[in-house]
Amino acid sequence: MSELAPSQIESIVAACRTNAAEASAALGRAIDGEYSIEVGQAVPLESLTPGTSWAVSGLAVVLVVGNQAALFVIPGSSGIVPSWCASPDPTGTSKLTTLAQELGMLLLPEDLMPDDFKAAQIKNLWGGIQRGRPAEGAIAVPIALKGEGKSADCLLVWPLKASTQIVGANPAASETSEATAASPHSASPENAANAATTATTATAAPDRSASANPQGTHKAAVAAGTEAGRAETEARRAESSAAPRSIGGKPAQRRRPTRIEDLPAYTRSLLKIRVPVIVTLAEKRQPLKRIIELGPGAIIQFDKSCEETLDLQVGDHRIAVGEAVKVGDKFGLRITSMALPEERFEPLRPAQPGR
Structure with a gap:
């Protein structure tokens, strides 16, 4: 380039x-x-x-x-x-x-x-x-x-x-300053304990010694210098800074993030992961016999009209629909509406006596 x-x-x-x-x-x-x-x-x-x-x-x-x-x-x-x-x-x-x-x-x-x-x-x-x-x-x-x-x-x-x-400001600098402000040396023991409990709960195989001594485990993870240690460190720092404090003896409500900038640093890092984005023109099922017979010049007819919208998929999930557009000499998709998640209904069972 x-x-x-x-x-x-x-x-x-x-x-x-x-x-x-x-x-x-x-x-x-x-x-x-x-x-x-x-x-x-x-x-x-x-x-x-x-x-x-x-x-x-x-x-x-x-x-x-x-x-x-x-x-x-x-x-x-x-x-x-x-x-x-x-x-x-x-x-x-x-x-x-x-x-x-x-x-x-x-x-x-x-x-x-x-x-x-x-x-x-x-x-x-x-x-x-x-x-x-x-x-x-x-x-x-x-x-x-x-x-x-x-x-x-x-x-x-x-x-x-x-x-x-x-x-x-530079996003990387913002993340660095946030991580510095949330370091274990400046965090309160109460927040450190809350963060360690959260991190331990989210781990598939929890370490009981980490719950008992969260600060020691945190320092050991940093000293190890492994990817897992660094990820755990970021998670604990973010949770420590975001953990709710008690006010007047009552637990404070955790503020729900409304912007990407409000998310913890380790969560924002997930947004950098690249995923395949697929636009589906049309699809149909065909017998294997017909597939084997395909060759240059063969035409496959679909039931979908050329005026219908196209589906946008991410990770096998349909997230939006749109129409084909020409951007310069490239093909593009203009989003016309977002796809709502499928609703799932589960029966409500009355509570059984004695349970």
Whole structure:
């Protein structure tokens, strides 16, 4: 894969102009409206001044390619950025993520497909650009966004060397600080005991000595330096910091996490696991005799209409349905609805006397 560089002006500008209509449609779906895009001439970033156009709050779309990033910004002063972007609900977050993904495939050429992407509203767009640490010779492409009686002077800037600093703090640094704050030296004995009990309960083969001496077991796990020891350590630290304390003699209620950032560090690490995502076009059962007879030119007819939605599966579980779309020259799936989990009913049996 190629890396973002100032020398790639021609290919990036060409991709922006070729996919301008599709990028406009992607923006329209995310921020609700019909817009058009006009791509200007690329200029050195250092030739621009903050002015009033970009030293304002607005929408920042970060497209990470390797160790660097490109940044697309839409000033909020234009009135194009919806108010919900400042504090999006789960649906809004999904819209912004989808927008970032689509723009990454449309504004950058095929050999620069983003490894990661994020969209969020920030208080100062120019400040976000500077936090991203533009590389020497960084390029800016003015992009005019018009529609719904409004217009915005947007920018596509690359390459930036600190992509994680543009819309917020480095997640890795946050996890490190959380783990440090929850270390056994700063945790209370009460929390340490609660954490050890939780970790022991979740273990398939519990160690009774760990329940009796949680701090000693914790230190031994760290000293061992094994993966299991480190995982157990993170679990205990997270549980120790999250364990409810008693208030006025009554146990405090554990606060239920409402955001991914509120989850313990060891739980957030599970979100990095890669799983296969499968889109099922259609399926049917066939006798083995028919399978053996298949060859080049054979056609298998399915009962499913070409207008029907497609199923999205993760780990053999159907999680959503959507419609096939074309993103650049690639195949994509636009989610139209989420699949609800299957309901299971169990009979309620009356309590037996004497039990």
